[in-house]
Amino acid sequence: MKETAVQLPAKQEKRRVIRKSWNMNRNWPLHMMLLPALVLVIIFQYVPMAGIVIAFQDFKPWKGLTGSEWVGLDNFWFLFKYPDIDQVIWNTLVIAFFKMAAGLFVPFLFAILLNEIRLMAFKRVTQTLVYLPHFLSWVILGGILLDILAPDGGLVNKAVTALGFESIFFLGDNNWFRFTLIVSDVWKEFGFGTIVFLAALAGINPALYEAAEVDGATRLKQTIHITMPALMPITIVLGTLSIGNILNAGFDQVFNLYNPLVYEKGDIIDTFVYRLGILNGKMSFATTVGLFKSVVATILIATSYRLAYKFANYRVF
Amino acid sequence: MYHKTLGYRIFNISNYVFLGLLSLLCILPVIHILAVSFSSMAPASSNLVGFWPIGFTTDAYAKTFGNSNFLNSLGISVLRTVLSTVIGMVLVLLTAYPLSKEDTSFRGRTMYVWIFVFTILFSGGLIPSYILVQKIGLMDSIWALVLPGAVSVWNIILMLNFFRGLPKELEEAAYLDGAGQLKTLVLVFIPLSMPSIATLSLFTMVYQWNSWFDGMIYMRDIKDYPLASLLQTIIVQQDFSKINVDPKALENISNRTVRAAQIFIGALPILLVYPFLQRFFVKGMVIGAVKE
Numbered sequence: 114m115k116e117t118a119v120q121l122p123a124k125q126e127k128r129r130v131i132r133k134s135w136n137m138n139r140n141w142p143l144h145m146m147l148l149p150a151l152v153l154v155i156i157f158q159y160v161p162m163a164g165i166v167i168a169f170q171d172f173k174p175w176k177g178l179t180g181s182e183w184v185g186l187d188n189f190w191f192l193f194k195y196p197d198i199d200q201v202i203w204n205t206l207v208i209a210f211f212k213m214a215a216g217l218f219v220p221f222l223f224a225i226l227l228n229e230i231r232l233m234a235f236k237r238v239t240q241t242l243v244y245l246p247h248f249l250s251w252v253i254l255g256g257i258l259l260d261i262l263a264p265d266g267g268l269v270n271k272a273v274t275a276l277g278f279e280s281i282f283f284l285g286d287n288n289w290f291r292f293t294l295i296v297s298d299v300w301k302e303f304g305f306g307t308i309v310f311l312a313a314l315a316g317i318n319p320a321l322y323e324a325a326e327v328d329g330a331t332r333l334k335q336t337i338h339i340t341m342p343a344l345m346p347i348t349i350v351l352g353t354l355s356i357g358n359i360l361n362a363g364f365d366q367v368f369n370l371y372n373p374l375v376y377e378k379g380d381i382i383d384t385f386v387y388r389l390g391i392l393n394g395k396m397s398f399a400t401t402v403g404l405f406k407s408v409v410a411t412i413l414i415a416t417s418y419r420l421a422y423k424f425a426n427y428r429v430f
Numbered sequence: 431m432y433h434k435t436l437g438y439r440i441f442n443i444s445n446y447v448f449l450g451l452l453s454l455l456c457i458l459p460v461i462h463i464l465a466v467s468f469s470s471m472a473p474a475s476s477n478l479v480g481f482w483p484i485g486f487t488t489d490a491y492a493k494t495f496g497n498s499n500f501l502n503s504l505g506i507s508v509l510r511t512v513l514s515t516v517i518g519m520v521l522v523l524l525t526a527y528p529l530s531k532e533d534t535s536f537r538g539r540t541m542y543v544w545i546f547v548f549t550i551l552f553s554g555g556l557i558p559s560y561i562l563v564q565k566i567g568l569m570d571s572i573w574a575l576v577l578p579g580a581v582s583v584w585n586i587i588l589m590l591n592f593f594r595g596l597p598k599e600l601e602e603a604a605y606l607d608g609a610g611q612l613k614t615l616v617l618v619f620i621p622l623s624m625p626s627i628a629t630l631s632l633f634t635m636v637y638q639w640n641s642w643f644d645g646m647i648y649m650r651d652i653k654d655y656p657l658a659s660l661l662q663t664i665i666v667q668q669d670f671s672k673i674n675v676d677p678k679a680l681e682n683i684s685n686r687t688v689r690a691a692q693i694f695i696g697a698l699p700i701l702l703v704y705p706f707l708q709r710f711f712v713k714g715m716v717i718g719a720v721k722e
Contacts, residue, residue, distance in 0.1 A: 136537065142611040143528035143536055150525040150581045151542070154549060157578040161554025161562050174561070223452075229445055241708060242453035245460075248700050248707065250640035252658050255666040256693040257459045260466070260686070266477030268462055304456065332438050365643070369666050383556075390557045391647055403555030411552050 168404045172397040181397075188401035197380070198402075204291075205381040208362040211295045213355045219303040221348060224310035225340055229332075243304025255369030258297060259284065290375040298366060313347045314340065353421040357414035360406050382406050460697065467491070467690035474687045490691035499652065499660065499673055500692065507657040510575045511638040517580050518634050519627060525581070526589035527615045546583045563648055574648040575641070575656065585630050592626045593619060629710040632703055639699055661696050665689050 168188055170181040192198060223243075230236045246254065261268040262283040270280040283293040317339065325335045364383035371379045382402060390399025461481050466474050470485030478484055494500055525546070533539045553559075559578065568574040596619065604614045620627070645659030652663065652672040663669050 136535070139611070140536055143531065144538070146524040146528050146611070146615075147542055150521045150586075151545065153521070153577065153581050154546060156566075157559070157562070157581075158549040158553065161558035162552065164554050164558025164561055167558065167561075174564075226445055226449060229442065230449065232446075235446065235450075239449050239453045242456050244708065245701075245704060246456055248636055248640075248704060249460075249697055250642065250658060252640070252642045252662045252666060253693055253697045253700075256661060256689065256696075257463055259666065260690065260693075261459055261462060268459075268480075271477065300456070331435070332441075368643075369662065386556060391560065396557050396561070400555060400557040403557060407552060407555055414551060 165400060165404055167397050168401040170397055172400075174394075174396070184397075188398055189405070191398065192401050192405065197385070200377065201380050201382055201385045204378060205360055205362045208291055208294055208367075208379075208381060209359050211291070212298050212363065213352075213358065215295055215299045216302055216306060217348065217352055217355070219299050220306035220310055221344060223303055224307045224314060224344070225336060227307065227311070228314050228340070240304070240307075243307070245304070246301040247305035249301075251365040251369040254297070254301060255366075258370065262293070284370055285372065285374045287375055287378040290371070290379045294363070294366060294370065294379065297370070298363060309347060309351065310344055313344055317343045349424060350421050353417050353424065356417040356420075357410060359413060360410050460694075460701075463690045463693050467687055467694050469687055471685060471687055474690075475685065490687040491695075493688050494691045494695065500657075502653060503655050503657040503660040504695075506572065506654065507639060510572055510641075510656055511635055513572070513576045514580065514638040515631055515634045517576060518582060518585070519631055521581055522585045522589050522630060523615065523620060523627070526586050526593055527611075527619060529586065530590045530593035546581075546586060550583050560647060568648065570649055570651065570654050572654075575644050578644070579641075582634070585634070589623070589626060589630065592623055596622055625710065628706075632707045632710065635703065636700055636707065657696055661692060665692060 164178070167178065167181070169183060169185060170178075171184050171187075172178075172181045227236060227239065230239070262270070264270055264280050264282040264285070269283070274280050281289055283289050321339050322335055325339060330338070360382060362381040362383070364381070364387075367379060367381050367384050368387070371384065383406075386399045386402050386406075389395045389402070458481065462479075465481050465483045466479050467490050468483035468486055468488065469479045470487050470489070473479055473484040528536060529539060529543055529546075531539055563569060563574050563578065568577070600618050600622075601614060604618050609617065640658055642656070642658035642662045645654075645656045646662060649655050649659070652660065655663070663672060
């Protein structure tokens, strides 16, 4: 009895200190507000992270996580020996790289050209039209592209044959498929990508152009020596940040445009994981490939964010 | 003055022409689909239709709306979009408000931020998520389309930054008047953030309407597919094995004009909200992208 009598005030005192430093009287509603999102994130994000253990198992759905056999790193060795994996990784890198490069260069150029337009109505209409494809999904665009790229009389091939060439099977020819992916991706996203550059252009001090004019610089010279350098910081930031996406060649697009004819040049890691894991039921192996990709991507993202901070003083959070 | 030189004038005219053509390039495919969808079957299938319907008819739309699979999926898409947007926005507001506090006044805030941000950097991937949805019995349920993506960390970050831009004095005034945290959020912060809420809601709606992949893996029966997944299956993959229709009805959903009509209806909600979206997104993007 005596002991508890001494302990109780101490315990209460400790609890009081904690309550005070966490300011629970006023802040408990804040914790409550976070609760629903926290629960959802734990269930739908963190639990699947734990599910990654099946990459180290020979997972059988009917045996479950605990009943399946542990195989250590066997899935990883199998991954590096899998016959198609080199080609799949290479496809992913090539497609992602060209999309990134073109996706940076085209909006850069487009923003500069758009900046020369003085007719505001024309500028607005142009912007409205070029931003639009960004908001349409690859399912819709896939349906449209299948129609206009059809080798037998699709709209594009009618133009190609009118120019005197043979019609091209854009979505079924291994020589053309990557090209089609890259061009259609640029077509969808270049307008939207311009927004960031236009924002940077709006921030250029007009006095710089006036001074250059007084010095007799032509518009081309002004563009090279004022506009382009002003766009450089944001270009470097975007370029650096996109390094983290080098393994993302665009699942939505490839999945909606590819077919068995072009697996050789068009199959990427994400589509490969989907076919293997969901369609063929090789869940452990597909998870291994996914994990490999996730780890590499996380390292790259962390590195690129650091680089962006170091070189361009850019912070995302 | 560079405007007056001959070289610049030539550049200027070709620039207008070039940009004009480029803009047309972005809209012409959609116009072509629209023209095909309103054309008669014969000119459409012999590739005669360009950007204007030949033999105008609304036959394709009649067939599309006579297709019960299509109507059913349309309803599911509307339902998932509404549910996801409402639930998503409530979660964004409830989460962004506490996280917009400083760590000094709300201890634990930084820890919470990291719990959320980490999910952007790393994820369990496709297969474990799929197994999870299967295990907790969400397969074939609309909640499988709503709940896994309900918490959008990007939207929370955008909203949080907006809350931080609001004057501190408002919050202090509310506190002095005796408002608790929830009252401060509902009566002070939310009324001031209506433009941001509208922007994020529109973006969420577009995203949800366009989502197709979750429907294809979490729904085993095509009756439960949202519209985007249905279009993926029957128009992009042209896989008719999942639908039970007699060959004659199949003709009704697979010919070119009907395909075009379905594609256009799939894109229509986006085209309708687009003018409102465009008013907001330039501003919204800049809020998110530029940090002082």
